[in-house]
Amino acid sequence: MPKMTPDELAEFLAVDRNAVIATVGADGLPQQTPVWFVYEDDTFYVSAQETTVKVRNLRDNPAVSICVDAGREAAQYVVASGQAQLIAAGDPFQLEMRCQIVRKYHTHQEAADRYIASIEHTSSALIVLKPERIVTATPG
Numbered sequence: 001m002p003k004m005t006p007d008e009l010a011e012f013l014a015v016d017r018n019a020v021i022a023t024v025g026a027d028g029l030p031q032q033t034p035v036w037f038v039y040e041d042d043t044f045y046v047s048a049q050e051t052t053v054k055v056r057n058l059r060d061n062p063a064v065s066i067c068v069d070a071g072r073e074a075a076q077y078v079v080a081s082g083q084a085q086l087i088a089a090g091d092p093f094q095l096e097m098r099c100q101i102v103r104k105y106h107t108h109q110e111a112a113d114r115y116i117a118s119i120e121h122t123s124s125a126l127i128v129l130k131p132e133r134i135v136t137a138t139p140g
Contacts, residue, residue, distance in 0.1 A: 004078070004136040012076060012138075013039035013068060016105045021046060021127070022065040023057035031057055037066065038101050044080060046127040047098040050089055055125050058084050064129055075139050082132035086125045094126040 004012060018034045025031045033054050038045045044066050048055050058064060064084040070076040087094045103109075 002138055002140045004076070004138045008138060009078065009134070009136060010039070012070070012078060012136075013037075016107075017068050017070065019044075019046070019066050019068045021054060022067070023054045024061045024063050025053070025057055026060065035066075036101050036105050037068075038097065038104055042130065044127075044129040044131070045097045045101065046129075047094075047101050047124050048127060050123045050125045055086065055127070058086055058127065062086075064127070066129060066131075075137070077137050079135045080129060080131035080133070082129055085128040087128060088125055089123040091126070094124070097126050098124055 016036075019037045020032050021035050021037075022030045022032045031053055033052070035046045035048065046066070062083040062085070063081075065079060065081040067080075068078045
């Protein structure tokens, strides 16, 4: 199956698909979670509450993988891997990206604003992945 071009990759990741993020648990086994994300400037951004297993795992081991799949009809996917960075709650960039992620998945401004208001008092970290490796596939 052919690889995506950089433009195809950006277009594919701009759609409001869920991703699955995989971290390494304390027992050495993978821990996977469906997440919302934004891909911008060759970097993945995922917002997550600081108390989640994935954030705890990344504090101990920054190895991470993110998979985005278009489903069986499209037969397209992206798998990105590398070392994640965590940006703590309260950082202005973390707050900005959190809102950007919500707006990607809520196309109506009012719905996005309601959702943002509902989570504004939760403590969230921003997971940042500038991939060391990206594997893509698209129909030929």
